[in-house]
Amino acid sequence: MAKIGIDVRCLTEGRRTGVEEYTINLLREILRFDVQNEYLLFLNSWKDSRTDLAWLKEFPKVQIKRFKIPNKILNFCFWYLNWPKIDRLLGGVDVFFMPNLTFYALSRKVKLIVAWHDLSFERYPEMFSLKRRLWHYLVQPKKICRRAEKIIAVSQSTKNDLTGLYEINSEKIAVLYSGIADKFKIIDRNDKKLIAVKEKYHLPYRFILYLGTIEPRKNIISLISAYNQLRIWARKENNEDLHKYRLVIAGQNGWMMDRILKEIENSxxxxxxxxxxxxxxxxxxxxxxLASLFVYPSFFEGFGFPPLEAMRCGVPVIVSHSSSLPEVVEDGGILIDPNRPSEIAVAMREVLTSPILRADLIKKGLKQAQKFNWRKSAKNFITYLNM
Structure with a gap:
């Protein structure tokens, strides 16, 4: 039996972006699947954690080690002093798993496994704030890669970036795909909660959906431009059906969103x-x-949860032909050039006006999305851990 430490500091804010989604779902299935090893979770937050981890109580071989050290002080100590050693704070571990990039300090004898979601900060530094770029500089991602004994890439695209940009030996990188939660599925149209959610958020009857962080990298401005073009076509063609579709942009606010809000106002x-x-x-x-169509024109993704979630729910999707998206979506969606809003608009019109195309996309999307589940991800993780 081995003692395995897992860094769960990313869960303290209570958000559910890609990294948090990955950590929670993978951790839950690892603990269900692995009954041999002991797990020690490293959680640090000066304030009370906003994430409910009560569900961990059902697993006897897991302990949460909580610390209340101010994060800025702890990160400075990790960065400048290489202290304190996380493995010692946990009481000793054989392996330490970091599900995301962050500051840390470990004893040399401890094996480090790191999950890499993407290298967007290297590919598109201009889409990150100065503060975020400084954070990536100080955390030294390339050094973390070299220290790690094993690296998990959530897609082949991410592995290619690690070997190409950081010149990391491909033999120590394994592509272990993330999963999609079972709750994402087609829901009966008569389900009472479906109606309740529609009323709760004041959703229109027909709408095109974007769901994700509101930030430049997600290319929302091109989506708005494409929607404008779609409505102009509907007006010129006197297409009443097409004219009824609204655009719903949903998700947590990121940085540089003022320009996105201005684009909405100017539409x-x-x-x-x-x-x-x-x-x-x-x-x-x-x-x-509830959505009629899901559009995700992101410039860069390490994996891409939202398109697969939409596909599992029987919604046709349009995604960018960039980074990991063609890899995970395959023929389950329409691939577009994210730099060409007109191409996005054409794809939107085709899906919304062709019942045959729509049905075909839904069928292929459901089939493709079934390939990704967290049980498989957890089993692959344990197998990789024991190699």
Missing amino acids: PFCEDILKINFIEEEDKEYFYN
């Missing part, structure tokens, strides 16, 4: 663009089910 169809800042986690699958 001639701004009254038909709905911006929703926050969706309750338990409402997400209903959101997807």
Whole structure:
């Protein structure tokens, strides 16, 4: 039996972006699957954690080690002093798993496994704030790669970036795909909660959905431009059906979102663009089910949870032909050039006006999304851990 430490500091804020989604779901299935090893979770937050971890009580071989050290002080100590050693704070571990990039300090004897989601900060530094770029500089991602005994890449695209940009030996990198939660599925149209969610968020009857962080990298401005073009076509063609579709942009606010908000305000169809800042986690699958179309024109993704979640819910998707998205979506969606809003608009019109294309995309999307589940991800993780 081995003692395995897992860094869960990313869960302290209570957010559910890609990294948090990955950590929670993978951890839950690892603990269900692995009954031999002992797990020690490293959690540090000066303030009370906003994440409910009560569900961990059902697993007898897991302990949460909570610390209340101010994060800035702890990170400075990790960075400048290489102290304190996390493994010693945990009482000793054989392996330490970091599900995301962050500051740390470990004893030399401890094996380090790191999960890499993407290298967007290297590919598109201009899409990150100065503060975020400084953080990446100080955390020294390339040095973490070299220290790690094993690296998990969530896609082949991410592995290619690690070997190409950081010149990391490909033999110590394994591509272990993330999963999609079972709750994402087609919901009966008569489900009472479906109606309740529609009313709760004041959703229109027909709408095109974007769900994700509101930031430049997600290319929302191109989506708005494409929607404007779609509505102009609908007006010129006197297409009443196409004219009824609204655009819903939902997700947590990121940085540099003022320009995105300005783009919405300047749209001639701004009254038909709905911006929703926050969706309750338990409402997400209903959101997807209510949408007519899901569009995700992101410039860069390490994996891409939202398109697969939408596909599992029986919603046709349009995604960028860039980074990991063609790899995970394959023929389950329409691939577009994220730099060409007109191409996005054409794809949107085709899906919304062709029942045959729509049905084909839904069928292929459901089949493709079934390939990704957290049980498989957890089993692959344990196998990789024991290699």
